[in-house]
């Protein structure tokens with residue numbers, strides 16, 4: 184990412200600060216939540232201090248409202264961010280991993296189907312790097328099996344499925360406003376839902392588990408009476424956290440939201456320029472572009488050659504093309520040390536796509552201020568890889 188914060192953002196912030204306002208969570212946070220809900224098309228949004236917190240509160244909320252020992256499995260992708268998996272584990276669920284597919288870098292639907300059983304509680308899908316990860320078949324399976332769909336849209340703001348924004352299909356969806364993503368609030372995230380009970384519980388867990396944070400007058404009256412030996416201001420109903428954000432981040436969010444659609448259009452155009460100019464004999468190019476909106480470009484070598492990979496990395500270092508190996512999240516989560524105790528019996532041969540991406544996949548920047556001629560230059564550099572190594 185480059186220059187995610189612009190003059191107009193700083194001006195909004197300075198104007199706001201001139202009023203000597205309250206800086207902890209207040210009116211601007213509420214306004215940002217309302218504006219985000221309007222943009223996305225959901226009833227409720229809860230602004231939190233990171234996308235990881237959004238992930239954590241999502242699973243914590245479902246655990247608070249629905250947990251049964253019988254249904255303790257959550258199906259997760261092997262290519263995602265660590266917080267998706269940690270939120271599952273730390274809230275007492277078992278992560279069930281599936282491979283991804285090359286078209287959208289999201290879950291392999293056949294593997295999802297094969298992993299569903301009586302213990303399946305939810306599918307926590309990541310829309311990876313701006314691609315839509317949903318299809319009709321998956322939505323049908325989820326409905327038929329009465330499983331919760333949770334959408335992690337942290338990398339895919341504005342991407343759509345059948346012309347509807349991602350984040351509207353699951354019972355809860357998550358967004359991140361970290362610097363590298365489609366828009367930024369310094370740090371920040373959003374939990375979105377149409378379900379009032381979920382909304383109230385996320386609000387409560389975001390702020391220490393406090394009853395008054397639910398903003399449910401009826402319940403508040405009832406519970407204040409029930410717990411009449413407690414101060415009504417300090418009734419901690421559930422074990423909660425402090426995952427609130429603040430007014431400064433909300434002001435930046437409101438300012439950035441104004442140009443999100445325009446920026447997204449630019450990212451889509453940029454993505455096409457990358458695809459038009461990269462050599463598809465060297466790099467994978469058959470992505471499903473229906474509804475995509477990519478904040479980065481996934482650069483995946485076709486040939487699983489470590490020699491070629493070294494050459495590619497040297498080339499990118501030499502010309503200052505910033506990259507991350509393994510695509511977003513560092514590749515196959517299953518290989519990460521924090522999961523050693525959870526995945527001892529997993530056969531990595533059943534994860535061929537994420538394994539390839541782990542070793543031979545990268546992502547490079549695709550930001551709005553990236554100019555066409557720069558993209559073409561980058562593609563020329565990347566295409567200069569030794570031809571004899573390619574096939």
Ligand SMILES: Cc1ncc(COP(=O)(O)O)c(C=O)c1O
Pocket residue numbers: 233234235236238263264266267309335337338359360361371372511512
């Ligand atoms: C898919 C996904 N989920 C969650 C997160 C966590 O977001 P944050 O960095 O705001 O904590 C990220 C971060 O990059 C991500 O890519």
